[in-house]
Amino acid sequence: MSARVSAVPSTQPLPERRRIGDRFGDLFLHGLTGAAAAAAAVLLGAIAWKIFQLAWPAITKYGFAFVTRQGWDTVHNKFGALDLIWGTALTSFAALLIATPLSIAIGLYLSELAPRGARTVIASLVELLAAIPSVVLGLWGILVLGPFVGQDLEPWLHRHLGFIPLFSGSPENAGMLVAVLVLTIMIVPITSSICRELFLGVPTELEQGALALGATRWEMVRGVILPYTRSGVSAAILLGFGRAVGEAIAVTQVIGAGHGIHWSLFVTGDTLASKLAEQYQGAVSNIQIASLVYLAAILLVISLLVNLTALFIVRRFSHERIGGS
Amino acid sequence: MEADTMNVVAPIEIAQPREAPRSASDLEIVFETRGLTVSYGKAPAVSDVDLSIYRNLVTAIIGPSGCGKSTFLRSLNRMNDLVPSAKVEGEVLYHGQNIYGDGVDPVEVRRRIGMVFQKPNPFPKSIYDNVAWGLRVLGMKDDLDSRVERALTQAALWDEVKDRLKKSAFGLSGGQQQRLCIARAIAVEPDVVLLDEPASALDPIATSKIEDLMHELKNEYTLVIVTHNMQQAARVADMTAFFTLERTESGGHGVLVEYDETPKIFTQPADKRTEGYVTGRFG
Numbered sequence: 072m073s074a075r076v077s078a079v080p081s082t083q084p085l086p087e088r089r090r091i092g093d094r095f096g097d098l099f100l101h102g103l104t105g106a107a108a109a110a111a112a113v114l115l116g117a118i119a120w121k122i123f124q125l126a127w128p129a130i131t132k133y134g135f136a137f138v139t140r141q142g143w144d145t146v147h148n149k150f151g152a153l154d155l156i157w158g159t160a161l162t163s164f165a166a167l168l169i170a171t172p173l174s175i176a177i178g179l180y181l182s183e184l185a186p187r188g189a190r191t192v193i194a195s196l197v198e199l200l201a202a203i204p205s206v207v208l209g210l211w212g213i214l215v216l217g218p219f220v221g222q223d224l225e226p227w228l229h230r231h232l233g234f235i236p237l238f239s240g241s242p243e244n245a246g247m248l249v250a251v252l253v254l255t256i257m258i259v260p261i262t263s264s265i266c267r268e269l270f271l272g273v274p275t276e277l278e279q280g281a282l283a284l285g286a287t288r289w290e291m292v293r294g295v296i297l298p299y300t301r302s303g304v305s306a307a308i309l310l311g312f313g314r315a316v317g318e319a320i321a322v323t324q325v326i327g328a329g330h331g332i333h334w335s336l337f338v339t340g341d342t343l344a345s346k347l348a349e350q351y352q353g354a355v356s357n358i359q360i361a362s363l364v365y366l367a368a369i370l371l372v373i374s375l376l377v378n379l380t381a382l383f384i385v386r387r388f389s390h391e392r393i394g395g396s
Numbered sequence: 397m398e399a400d401t402m403n404v405v406a407p408i409e410i411a412q413p414r415e416a417p418r419s420a421s422d423l424e425i426v427f428e429t430r431g432l433t434v435s436y437g438k439a440p441a442v443s444d445v446d447l448s449i450y451r452n453l454v455t456a457i458i459g460p461s462g463c464g465k466s467t468f469l470r471s472l473n474r475m476n477d478l479v480p481s482a483k484v485e486g487e488v489l490y491h492g493q494n495i496y497g498d499g500v501d502p503v504e505v506r507r508r509i510g511m512v513f514q515k516p517n518p519f520p521k522s523i524y525d526n527v528a529w530g531l532r533v534l535g536m537k538d539d540l541d542s543r544v545e546r547a548l549t550q551a552a553l554w555d556e557v558k559d560r561l562k563k564s565a566f567g568l569s570g571g572q573q574q575r576l577c578i579a580r581a582i583a584v585e586p587d588v589v590l591l592d593e594p595a596s597a598l599d600p601i602a603t604s605k606i607e608d609l610m611h612e613l614k615n616e617y618t619l620v621i622v623t624h625n626m627q628q629a630a631r632v633a634d635m636t637a638f639f640t641l642e643r644t645e646s647g648g649h650g651v652l653v654e655y656d657e658t659p660k661i662f663t664q665p666a667d668k669r670t671e672g673y674v675t676g677r678f679g
Binding site: 276282284287294 | 473475478480503504506507508510511513515517518519520521529530533534577580581584
């Protein structure tokens with residue numbers, strides 16, 4: 072096969088210019104990838120711009136007070152976002168509170184403890200949970216989870232932990248708690264698979280170093296694996312939070328479209344995203360549409376802040392890990 | 397620094413006995429392996445090893461790549477347990493007790509038998525916390541500061557790090573990191589320290605510091621070192637075991653060829669294979 076290869080090294084001088092084909096290829100690659108990257112940035116800017124433009128009538132009319140006002144009165148066109156911000160914060164934080172330890176536990180089990188043969192199988196099943204379309208999950212929430220929560224879980228919580236304001240009030244089949252559980256189910260597959268990847272990424276020699284000192288598995292997890300992955304796990308949790316904050320359909324299906332600010336998880340409520348999903352189609356006045364888009368703008372700002380924080384954490388801590396003190 | 401330890405590529409120099417030669421019978425046996433075979437899956441990595449390791453000596457394990465010397469070392473503190481396919485047959489008697497016996501907790505084994513690895517592996521923590529971590533885990537929390545200082549001093553690192561104990565261990569050079577790992581291993585007051593090619597990733601100066609350190613440490617600990625550097629074995633070890641790869645139809649496995657006092661292994665080996673290896677004629 073190599074018969075045609077010349078044995079004599081080329082002695083010709085190097086060409087003065089790059090070959091046309093080479094130059095074109097590089098230029099093309101550069102242009103194509105650059106355009107793709109730029110498109111993503113431009114799109115983000117364009118969406119943000121359009122959202123703020125559409126919300127402008129509401130922004131000028133209500134100003135920042137919109138954020139701190141309660142109530143959503145479509146008859147008198149009096150709109151405020153505080154109830155919805157409260158609903159968003161309460162459901163997202165509560166979902167995160169359940170999902171975080173659960174995700175870390177699943178990640179640890181699948182990376183360190185589970186029998187080797189079972190690891191990939193269980194990991195795939197957990198990730199498949201994320202493949203359930205949110206509208207299907209919401210339907211399941213209405214038909215199965217809601218009645219269970221309203222008739223079994225909430226009465227039980229009320230009986231045993233009723234002194235905590237979160238578990239006060241009377242049980243219902245739709246409400247904040249059902250939304251919290253649905254959100255938890257949506258967050259866990261993502262955060263747990265990120266956690267698993269992070270734990271798998273801990274260098275084996277660090278784990279062995281800990282075990283060689285006579286540490287138990289638990290001590291090794293606490294002393295080496297968790298500190299080493301701290302930044303990544305925090306970022307994973309924030310990404311889960313971003314997902315919870317923005318979820319509309321499934322939450323709308325189970326939260327019950329309530330209003331007001333309550334500590335109880337049993338009552339019905341609404342979030343920024345669920346309000347948008349419920350009302351946008353049926354909006355009757357221009358100011359109502361603008362107010363709904365104002366909600367979208369608030370949601371956008373929160374989501375961007377959450378994601379930026381996640382990026383910041385990853386940067387700062389990965390710097391620490393490779394050296395700086 | 398002593399000139400002889402600096403010159404790493406010199407012809408083999410043999411450690412002079414520092415005390416009157418003792419006969420093997422006065423020495424306390426720490427480890428005794430009996431018919432030890434370690435396999436990964438079905439293939440044995442090292443087969444049928446009978447070897448005794450003596451207290452307060454440096455025992456070197458030398459041999460060509462693939463001869464199972466690291467596998468043997470890791471079987472002494474049950475680090476092979478972490479490899480799912482590893483299987484151990486035979487006995488490893490530690491002060492007479494089989495560490496693979498029923499009801500023996502590998503965690504307890506590793507608390508007495510520490511290990512230093514080929515690549516320095518400090519934890520992503522401060523210098524101080526690297527040494528203190530094992531102490532905290534094992535509940536040796538009284539007088540933590542002085543325990544940390546003593547370990548770092550024993551590892552000949554204290555003077556270099558005493559002003560930056562709270563700084564990240566990653567800021568240290570490779571040689572300093574390895575001495576930190578030695579400090580971490582001896583801080584928990586083990587009986588034995590196993591060293592798996594501890595200087596192979598280090599430059600000659602850092603290597604000679606580690607070797608000097610081993611001469612000091614054997615007063616308190618029993619040391620077992622795996623090395624592919626024969627000069628290093630000759631310089632630091634009192635006893636040397638030569639392993640080789642015995643080829644078979646299904647690949648090959650490591651065997652112990654010869655085990656004796658270091659000067660004997662390097663000057664009057666009993667086995668032709670040992671002679672071939674130590675004189676550099678090994679193929």
